[in-house]
Amino acid sequence: MSGLGFKVKVYMMKIITINKEDWAKGLERLCDSFRLFGPVKQDEFHNFRQLVKGELPDLNLLNTRLSAKSMVYPQSEKMFEFTLDENRDDHHILKEIHKDYSPKAVIGIRPCDARAFLLVKENFDTPEYKDPYWIKSYEATTWVGYACNTPCSTCFGTTAGCGPFHEQGLDLLLVDAGDYYLLKILTQKGENFLTAAGWSSKADSDAARHEIETLKRAAEEKITARISTDKLKDKKTTELFEAPFWEEVAFACINCGTCTYVCPTCWCFDIQDETIGLSGIRMRNWDSCMYPIFTLHGSGHNPRNTKMQRVRQRFMHKLKYYVDKYGDGIQCVGCGRCIRHCPVNIDIRKVCDLMNNFEA
Amino acid sequence: MQNPYLPYPVRIEEIITETEDKNLKTFKFVFLNPDDQEKFNYNAGQFAELSVAGKGEIPIGIASSPTEKGFLRFTINKVGLVTSYIHAMKVGDIMGIRGPLGNWYPWEVMKGKNVVIIGGGFAFTTLRSSIIYMLDPDNRPKFKDIHVIYGARTPGMLLYRDELAQWEKRDDINMHITVDGTDDPDWKYNIGFVPTITDQKAPPGNEETYAIICGPPIMIKFTQPVLDKLGYVHDNIIMSLEMRMKCGIGICGRCNIGKEYVCKDGPVFTLTQLNNMPKEY
Numbered sequence: 001m002s003g004l005g006f007k008v009k010v011y012m013m014k015i016i017t018i019n020k021e022d023w024a025k026g027l028e029r030l031c032d033s034f035r036l037f038g039p040v041k042q043d044e045f046h047n048f049r050q051l052v053k054g055e056l057p058d059l060n061l062l063n064t065r066l067s068a069k070s071m072v073y074p075q076s077e078k079m080f081e082f083t084l085d086e087n088r089d090d091h092h093i094l095k096e097i098h099k100d101y102s103p104k105a106v107i108g109i110r111p112c113d114a115r116a117f118l119l120v121k122e123n124f125d126t127p128e129y130k131d132p133y134w135i136k137s138y139e140a141t142t143w144v145g146y147a148c149n150t151p152c153s154t155c156f157g158t159t160a161g162c163g164p165f166h167e168q169g170l171d172l173l174l175v176d177a178g179d180y181y182l183l184k185i186l187t188q189k190g191e192n193f194l195t196a197a198g199w200s201s202k203a204d205s206d207a208a209r210h211e212i213e214t215l216k217r218a219a220e221e222k223i224t225a226r227i228s229t230d231k232l233k234d235k236k237t238t239e240l241f242e243a244p245f246w247e248e249v250a251f252a253c254i255n256c257g258t259c260t261y262v263c264p265t266c267w268c269f270d271i272q273d274e275t276i277g278l279s280g281i282r283m284r285n286w287d288s289c290m291y292p293i294f295t296l297h298g299s300g301h302n303p304r305n306t307k308m309q310r311v312r313q314r315f316m317h318k319l320k321y322y323v324d325k326y327g328d329g330i331q332c333v334g335c336g337r338c339i340r341h342c343p344v345n346i347d348i349r350k351v352c353d354l355m356n357n358f359e360a
Numbered sequence: 361m362q363n364p365y366l367p368y369p370v371r372i373e374e375i376i377t378e379t380e381d382k383n384l385k386t387f388k389f390v391f392l393n394p395d396d397q398e399k400f401n402y403n404a405g406q407f408a409e410l411s412v413a414g415k416g417e418i419p420i421g422i423a424s425s426p427t428e429k430g431f432l433r434f435t436i437n438k439v440g441l442v443t444s445y446i447h448a449m450k451v452g453d454i455m456g457i458r459g460p461l462g463n464w465y466p467w468e469v470m471k472g473k474n475v476v477i478i479g480g481g482f483a484f485t486t487l488r489s490s491i492i493y494m495l496d497p498d499n500r501p502k503f504k505d506i507h508v509i510y511g512a513r514t515p516g517m518l519l520y521r522d523e524l525a526q527w528e529k530r531d532d533i534n535m536h537i538t539v540d541g542t543d544d545p546d547w548k549y550n551i552g553f554v555p556t557i558t559d560q561k562a563p564p565g566n567e568e569t570y571a572i573i574c575g576p577p578i579m580i581k582f583t584q585p586v587l588d589k590l591g592y593v594h595d596n597i598i599m600s601l602e603m604r605m606k607c608g609i610g611i612c613g614r615c616n617i618g619k620e621y622v623c624k625d626g627p628v629f630t631l632t633q634l635n636n637m638p639k640e641y
């Protein structure tokens with residue numbers, strides 16, 4: 001992995017073995033102290049949702065269709081409430097909404113999605129402004145990662161600062177070792193989770209570490225797609241912006257916005273008020289730079305009026321602006337979702353190469 | 361954790377129709393909680409999000425000056441959903457204000473320098489704030505010559521006409537008011553577009569002289585070559601930009617130009633900075 005500069009607390013790592021029967025019992029016990037979330041198959045694909053007591057996360061998957069970002073940052077989220085009833089003293093005044101920030105655990109998040117939260121945190125948790133909804137929800141969560149023995153075909157995580165067994169942003173890492181699970185405890189939060197689950201922590205850590213290392217190497221070898229990002233930082237923004245390839249990159253795009261909705265590192269939102277009768281809420285909803293209205297001024301002027309401008313914005317944001325703004329690498333963890341689900345096969349790996357190799 | 365999305369409740373104290381087409385109104389707001397007013401500490405050039413429960417929020421430049429205490433003033437052009445709704449509101453109505461937001465004109469850097477203010481149309485709002493700020497007796501000695509070039513289509517489209525008339529009478533500020541055209545025989549100021557009047561009236565550029573420009577894109581486009589000709593260096597040309605906004609605090613991701621968020625890293629940029637940013641505004 002590249003030196004991305006996130007502070008990883010030094011923690012005496014411990015690995016335990018859990019047989020699959022005890023796994024279920026532990027999760028049942030965890031329900032008393034955590035709200036549990038995990039991948040569940042609905043129709044054809046998996047997505048995250050809250051588990052009811054006794055329900056197990058379905059770990060028989062490659063990855064969820066949508067990323068895990070909704071676990072912290074829902075697609076639609078209430079921000080404030082208000083009344084328009086002029087007989088009430090507080091009419092037209094926005095008020096905070098009570099939210100449940102009690103401990104929750106997300107089980108089965110893939111390493112790419114977990115690391116994505118760290119990239120996105122740069123945006124929501126800044127020195128000047130703190131987004132309370134995002135931060136409180138993130139901090140209330142224990143992240144139980146699920147290592148990828150069989151990475152997705154479109155994955156390029158190993159060259160995007162991530163990898164199938166990557167641990168950044170996780171409190172625990174679960175590894176499927178066939179007949180049993182290995183669970184690596186990475187943080188104090190992870191330790192607390194373990195205690196609440198009551199799994200006995202007897203294990204030969206050395207043998208287990210070796211076993212994980214072997215599985216990890218095998219998984220990494222399966223990822224053959226690679227990108228190069230080394231030269232992005234030194235490119236001149238205005239030159240990349242004016243590069244001749246954008247029309248061609250954007251040619252087939254239908255501005256459907258799928259790429260931004262499935263992406264774990266896309267964070268843009270819109271703020272809207274909704275009223276029913278005399279009561280109302282202010283809410284935020286995921287938005288997408290792929291839509292023309294995203295930047296439309298009231299005067300009719302639109303700085304990103306053409307689809308080429310919007311496609312360019314998406315890639316420049318992820319692969320240049322973010323790189324320059326935070327100095328922490330690209331705003332992409334290589335999960336490959338945008339590649340898998342783009343109806344016209346636009347491939348960020350190819351665009352990244354075009355950008356990285358561009359000479360003005 | 362303080363919630364940066366939560367507006368302070370305010371009451372509309374006064375509404376003034378500014379222009380003959382009635383499309384521009386100035387609203388004076390007072391805070392419902394005196395504590396909030398203390399917290400709302402701003403500099404000339406900043407903006408705020410005006411919030412109407414049930415309609416939404418809009419970014420508007422602060423037209424009052426930090427030297428005017430006890431209230432805030434904004435001048436709003438009627439264009440769409442929220443601005444039209446606010447235009448129909450009455451004195452006494454309750455709404456919200458969130459801010460102050462964004463950066464401001466570089467007052468520290470401009471200390472001891474000449475300041476030339478160039479404005480067109482209704483973008484004169486934060487320039488009014490700036491003029492009131494500089495003319496405050498405590499602040500006026502901090503600046504050398506002050507010039508103001510301000511243009512509108514017709515005399516009736518000029519904002520803050522009473523104040524313009526007062527400033528005309530002073531000898532510590534050089535006013536160059538202009539209109540595109542008029543059939544008023546009593547019009548005693550300039551006639552001509554802002555770039556032309558800038559060419560005729562602005563002092564020559566040098567390290568000691570700063571120009572602050574705010575106006576429609578077309579005015580900025582034609583004024584810039586004039587300033588180049590007059591010898592203004594790009595570090596000393598200051599502009600305030602507009603982008604569609606929602607959060608106003610650099611989080612919702614909508615108002616970027618390159619890596620800069622206009623709401624948080626701007627809206628004020630020097631021309632030197634803009635030269636290194638994508639032309640996407």
Ligand SMILES: Cc1cc2nc3c(=O)[nH]c(=O)nc-3n(C[C@H](O)[C@H](O)[C@H](O)COP(=O)(O)OP(=O)(O)OC[C@H]3O[C@@H](n4cnc5c(N)ncnc54)[C@H](O)[C@@H]3O)c2cc1C
Pocket residue numbers: 296297298299407416417418419420421422435436437438439440441442443444482485486601602603604605606627
């Ligand atoms: C820093 C800054 C300062 C501004 N100062 C003033 C001012 O002093 N006076 C004034 O009349 N106008 C000003 N504007 C423009 C003003 O914000 C828009 O005219 C206003 O948001 C239009 O809102 P609407 O709901 O009426 O229009 P609609 O077209 O219905 O817009 C819907 C929403 O889109 C967003 N939006 C639309 N146009 C703009 C825009 N140009 N800029 C930002 N967001 C937009 C708003 O969130 C708005 O609620 C300023 C804009 C910025 C960015």
Ligand code: SF4
Pocket residue numbers: 252253254255256257258259260290341342343344345346
């Ligand atoms: S998924 Fe593909 S077609 Fe849809 S907006 Fe993204 S790049 Fe364009």
Ligand code: SF4
Pocket residue numbers: 259262263264265266318331332333334335336337338339348
């Ligand atoms: S840009 Fe594509 S590959 Fe990268 S994190 Fe987002 S969805 Fe995954």
Ligand code: FES
Pocket residue numbers: 604605606607608609610611612613614615616621622623624
């Ligand atoms: S308005 Fe949200 S980032 Fe600028």
